[in-house]
Amino acid sequence: MYHTIILGAGQAGLAAAYYLKRAGKKILVLESNARIGDNWRKRWESLQLFTPQRYNGLPGLAPTGSDWELIDRLEVANYLERYVETFSLPVQLHRTCVSAQKTDAWEIRTNAETYQAERLIVATGAYKDPVVPAVAKQFPASIAQLHSSEVRDLKDLVGSATSLLIVGAGASGQQLARLGAAAGAKVTLVGPKVANLPRNFLGKDIYWWLHNSGMMSVRTDSKIGKMLTNEKKGIITVGDGPMPPGVQRISTHVNGYAEGQLKFRTAKAEQAPLRWPGNNKKGVIIWCTGYRNRYPFLPEELLNDAGQPLQKSGLSTVDETVAFVGLENLRRPGSSLLGGVGKDAGEIVRELG
Known part of the structure; x- marks a missing residue:
């Protein structure tokens, strides 16, 4: 019998495991991938973090490299792998949770084995299940369609004979639009205008200002935190300049496709x-x-009508032995980020008991 089983060995699950092991608890982390960090390795090749290295560390292990370096996906994956090795965290790979049911204790059934634990921490990621809008069904089979999570090397998909449509103008959409244009494709980037913070302000990286002003550590259940994380404010990117000449920018939503024409809608x-x-x-x-997290392995009573966790600041409001770590804006604006999840994890582990 384990004290705690953690589902997911990404940054959230590993941060929780660090604190639990330090407290002397018998724990196990279950990870569906074949290797620690594979969720990062599977992203497109030139994916780059927008947070500088100074703010990318998990508890107990400082990241390598210079403070203001922007690292790629492989460096993140390797850091997570090194984190497990450094603290000898007990992780079992190739373990996908099929169901979690509670009687006297939690019974965690996976594709390989069944485990028992007194407590359960769900750390399966803030960006796990890709969302594709219904309008995608209106396009013919002759047009290739991928979610951004499925892209590996864009040069293998597009070239001078390609017309590339990117729907969604956040950080991922803008990065991929630039890569598509560099590969010679005719690129159309569609999505509402996105607020963009400068990479540097008054001689310092914007994240220096965000952290030193307290904006990244403010509680999201406070009045100021609720204002900062209000979904109506939309997506914010960092350091993204104007699109290159090869990108056509349409600042609205795709509404349909018929007879070889894209249809759009605006608010008006x-x-x-x-x-x-x-x-x-x-x-x-x-x-x-974007993504929408799904939890088909959890009991229905732990979820709301939309299938999302019934929780407050990461602690289940239904079962005191269940917690969630790594969700977007869970306790702070940085709750889902590599350098922000650690503080949440420490608090949640302590409060879960």
Whole structure:
């Protein structure tokens, strides 16, 4: 019998494991991938973090490199792997949770074995299950469609004979639009305007200002925190300049597709359609439309009608032996980030008992 089983060996699960092991608890971390960090390795090749190294550390292990370096996905994956090795965290790979049911204790059934634990921490990620809008069904089979999470090397997908449509203009959409243009594709980036913070302000990285002003550590259940994390404020990117000349920018939503034309909508009215992909062009769509976490392995009573955890600041409001770590804005604006999840994990582990 374990004191705690943690589902997921990403940054959230490993931070929770660190604190539990330090407290002398018998724990086990279950990870579905074949290798620690594989969720990062599976992203597109030139994916780069927008937070500098100074703010990318998990508790107990400082990141390598210079303070203001922006690292890529492989460096993150390798750091997570090194974290497990440094603290000898007990992780079992190739373990996908099929169901978690509670009688006297939690019974965690996986694809390989069944485990028992007194407590359960769900750390399966803030960006786990890709979302593709219903309008995707209106495009013919001749047009290739991928979610951004499925992209590996964009050069293998597009070139000068390609018309690339990217839907979603957040950080991922903007990065992929630039890569598509660099590969020679005709790129159309569609999505509402996104606020963009400068990379540097008054001679310092913007994250220096965000951390030193307290904005990254303010509690999201406070009045100021609720204002900062209000979903109506939309997505914010950092350091993204104007699109290159090869990118057509349409600041609205894709509303439909028929007879070779994209249809759009704005908050006020329909916008003129756009013929796409155009003559003699291969059409490729990348949906940068975010994620929605799903928990089919958990008992229904732990979830609301939308299938999301019934929790307050990471602690289940239904069962005092269950907690969630690593969700977006869980306790702070940085709750889902590599350098922000550690503080949440320490508090949640202590409060879970």
